[in-house]
Amino acid sequence: MDGVLYGxxxxxxxxxxxxxxxxxxxxxxxxxxxxxxxxxxxxxxxLHRQLDAEDKYLDGDGPPPRKK
Known part of the structure; x- marks a missing residue:
């Protein structure tokens, strides 16, 4: 019976x-x-635009990203 259930x-x-x-x-x-x-x-x-802006800000290449 155990083999049947296992199968x-x-x-x-x-x-x-x-x-x-x-x-x-x-x-x-x-x-x-x-x-x-x-x-x-x-x-x-x-979302991609916001993430790109955040990445640029963290790299020191742009203004802080806008929050909604």
Missing amino acids: LFTIGGPILLAAVLIYVIMSNRRHRSPEELARTEAATRE
Whole structure:
């Protein structure tokens, strides 16, 4: 009986995990509208701009970064 459970968990566990991950990834991609994608891209650009300004300030090459 122990061998059956061990085999079930060893083989079934990764298969179940893969199935859940595939479901979540597909569900996440399906629910994104063009507006959400544009908002995400704009927020990413702003974050990169803030991080670049902070890096320049820490290197002594620019004014202090603005905080929102």
